[in-house]
Amino acid sequence: MSLDLPKQIVNGPIQGDGFNTPDTQQTFLRLVIDLPDWLGKVEPVVLFNGFALDRFQMLMALSGAFLFLVIINGLFKFYINTYKGRLGERMLRRLRFQLIDRVLRFPPNTFKRVKASEVATMIKDEVEPLGGFIGDAFVQPAFLGLQAATSLFFIILQNFWLGFLAAFMVGIQGVVIPKMRRRLILLGRERQLTARQLAGRVGEIVDGISSIHVHDTSNYERADIASRLGRIF
Template identity: 30%
Template sequence: MPRTIMGYVLAETGKHQAGLAALAITVFLLSAAPLEFQRRIINDLTEKGSFDNVLWLALGYAGVALADQILKLLLNVYRGWVAENSVRSLRRKLIDADIGSAVAAHSPVDVGVEIAMILEEAEPIGGFVALALSQPLLQVGILVSVVGYMFALQPYLALMGMAFFVPQVVFVPAMQRAINRRASRRILTKREISGTIVEGQNDATQEEVTGIQRIFSLNMAIYWLKYVMYLLMNLMHHLSVAAALCVGGWLVLQGRIEIGTVVAIVGGLAKLNDPWGDLIDWGRELSVVRVKYRLFSEAANWLTGAKPDPTDAGMSRRSAPAEV
């Protein structure tokens, strides 16, 4: 198996990644269009424009929204197929392997533990394969498209709104690293529990209880870190919207900008929140799946008798994953 998760993604699903990327690009190219339709509709209403113009703009908005949702449906279904196909492929590699020789060379207990681990860890690895390239491409594309539209529309309001994302550049990576460290330890702890259960050690019961408690503590720490991070991110978003409404409203009262511009800027800020959060989630999943894939490929190579990668030399089957 390829040494890294991204190597596996490109080797096994390269052409499908290209298809997913094409759909993702089409989706993010449409991301700013609804904001422009909203701006024009609001301006026509406030300036007592013709109803015919408003009607055509509303139909245009509905058409763009429909096209956007259909493309997202196709993208999500295609991602689901790639994910399930990757899981099936990983499990078939195990079935096609010469497990009999592994049992002959090692104890059946060890082989059973490794197979159970591989079958469990194939799911998250396969799920990530579907998002590996299309997800960051889509979310970064939406961010660039919407931010570019906002700056073209009203650079000062856009810059003020973007200022509230600066603190996130500081606290999000720090909190994300803390989450990743705990997720890595959780993977190791689950493997240790599997080993003690199957091997039937005399003190296995106490080790299992301790391990279960450790997993509980790690999960609770992850919950706290993750949701506090989301709270701070949402707080920054709402503060940026409040600032845009306040300053934009003052500019409208002064007759310096149109009310539709304020609506478009506020809508753009709202549209940035989801892709930013999805991009952070993707980064966290990449860190965790990178560890899972390394452990998966190590166990698969051990079962099939493949020569270990020189860069992995010295790692035992239950060695601690590196912090990410």
């Protein structure tokens, strides 16, 4: 209904379609159920006769109905985004706690091969995007999927072949885009590992800053960091 209301507002009260004279009235909010033809010659079932409105009243009624639907849609989005954030933060809190619990179980020899800054980066920064992903993993398929299905159904009602073409393009995207993203996922993993090593190297520089100044190896450290940044790029 919200997809068809703008067309009704423009074609009806604004352009005057159906309002040939100033006294012409149209029915608003008339609810009728059309029965299928295979039942025979059966009259449509009228649930509500509606209201007889003139041109200005019809414009106000349709605009008010459209505004009401927009507000309802906004409230749905507000509710979804709020609880999506709560879900993501709760899962993120549990994930970080489990990571700390695993770190505490490692034997002491393991920490000789891992830098403290790398562990801190993994627990603090690398799991941060998972908070948004966890919420979107449940909400986006349901919300956007139903929204796309509604839009596709509306297009099919307007023009069957146009809706068929839109569904065909959606199917192509569903096959091609995941294949194109495989390379991006691999590059993202490599970038994450390189960034983790960079964090460990920065931690070493900060811890050994006195030795760097004493032995005057700052240029070497700059070259090493520049090389690591180049690999990330």
